[in-house]
Every structure is written in structure tokens, then in C-alpha cells.
């Protein structure tokens with residue numbers, strides 16, 4: 001297993017540079033409606049006062065039934081490839097993807113898990129410590145949507161309550177259109193709200209929404225990491241007087257989620 005500290009590497013590619021807060025897929029099932037980074041996060045980034053955030057790997061775990069397209073989604077994003085042939089994932093695999101967000105280096109460690117029942121016990125050993133859980137289903141197979149509840153429950157069992165961002169992702173968007181797509185998306189949005197998840201439809205074959213989706217994942221995880229780092233340093237250094245302290249006023253809409261997620 002690799003260390004959670006990353007050495008400094010070459011500059012990230014242009015399409016991994018995030019300057020503006022990426023938008024949701026649908027406002028009906030999104031984790032945050034706001035369109036800008038949290039004020040304290042922007043200020044910390046401008047001052048390069050983001051602590052160890054730039055050195056850490058944030059863990060993202062992708063779960064869901066076999067054949068729904070988990071590996072294809074990760075490979076489309078990380079390698080920009082699509083393979084029509086199915087090769088079942090055995091156990092787990094991971095990719096590390098480097099970003100630059102608001103001028104700060106940031107890395108995601110994206111874990112691809114096996115959907116096949118016989119590999120589930122191997123895969124579930126890697127759920128722990130996830131900052132983001134992505135539950136994937138196949139838009140053309142409604143049963144796989146129903147199964148996402150169970151996948152999420154299993155992944156959450158290994159993590160602290162309220163500590164993870166949850167995404168529900170419908171895959172193979174290229175295979176569905178019109179009323180059928182709308183109907184499935186409606187059901188998925190409903191379930192996403194139950195799960196307190198953000199919903200996205202993607203196609204790994206065409207690449208539709210794949211970069212936008214992972215940019216959103218990275219930005220939300222980054223923002224949370226910076227806020228947690230500020231909060232941690234604030235609580236250990238209560239006398240710091242340069243304006244970096246996090247206010248303890250009642251929760252605003254903007255800072256609500258990160259403080260609930262402070263145990264991540």
C-alpha cells in the first residue's frame with residue numbers, strides 16, 4: 001500500500017486545473033448549490049495557507065453491481081480510453097489523479113472495486129477511510145439502481161457516519177435517450193435524495209460528463225479537506241491572530257456540510 005503522502009511531481013495537465021467551482025449535474029439532487037469556493041477556502045488558497053492538503057491523497061471508492069461500468073468510468077477519466085470488451089475487476093485496483101485546484105495541488109486516489117459477489121469481501125476491505133463514495137448503476141438496467149442502496153450501506157459501514165460525500169452515478173448514458181432516460185433519471189434523483197447523494201448521468205463510451213463529474217468530486221473533496229485542515233489548526237492554535245481562524249458563528253448554508261463532515 002502506498003503512503004498517503006505524495007512527493008511533488010511535474011505540473012498537472014491543463015484539464016486537471018480547476019479555478020472555478022464546478023457545477024452540479026442537476027439542482028434536484030446535488031450536494032451543494034453554490035457556485036463559488038467557500039470564502040475561507042478561497043482566502044486560504046490565495047495565501048497558500050492550506051496546510052498539508054496539497055500533500056495528501058483523498059480516497060474515492062467506486063462501488064456498484066458487476067458490469068455497470070465502474071472500471072470504464074475510471075479508465076475514461078484517468079486514461080481517456082474506452083474498452084468495449086468486459087474484463088471483470090478482481091478484488092480492487094486504484095488510480096491516482098492529480099489536480100490543481102485554486103492554485104493548490106490536490107490528488108485523488110480512486111479505488112475501483114469488483115462488483116462480482118465472490119470478490120466482495122476483498123473489495124470491502126478497502127472501503128475504510130473514504131472521503132467520497134461513488135455508487136454506480138447502469139441506466140439501462142433498473143435493478144442495478146435498486147442495488148445501490150445495499151452497496152452504499154456496505155461502504156458506509158466501514159466509515160464514520162456523515163463523514164463521506166456520496167455520489168450516485170448512472171452509467172452508459174449513450175445507450176438511453178428520450179422518455180426512457182428521463183424516467184430512469186427521475187427515479188435515480190429520487191433515490192439520490194434518500195441517500196443524501198449527488199446525482200450524475202455519464203457515458204464512458206462518449207466521455208459525456210465524465211470530466212465534469214470528476215472535477216466536481218475533486219472540488220468538493222478539496223474544499224472539505226481545506227476546511228478541515230483550517231479547523232484542525234485552529235483548534236490546536238487558538239491564539240493565531242492573522243484572520244485564519246474559522247468563525248464559530250451558527251452554521252451558514254455555505255459551511256454546513258464541511259463541519260458535519262469534520263470527522264473524515
Ligand SMILES: Nc1nc2c(ncn2[C@@H]2O[C@H](COP(=O)(O)OP(=O)(O)OP(=O)(O)O)[C@@H](O)[C@H]2O)c(=O)[nH]1
Pocket residue numbers: 064065066067068069070071072073083084085086087088089090113114115116171172173174175202203204205206
Ligand atoms: N455503451 C456503453 N458501454 C459501456 C459504458 N461503460 C461501460 N460499458 C461496457 O460495459 C461493460 C462493463 O464495464 P466495466 O467497466 O468492466 O464494468 P465494471 O462495473 O467495472 O464490472 P466489474 O469489474 O465486474 O464490477 C463493458 O463491456 C464496457 O465496455 C458506456 O458508457 N457505454
Ligand SMILES: [Mg+2]
Pocket residue numbers: 070071072087088089112113114115
Ligand atoms: Mg471493473
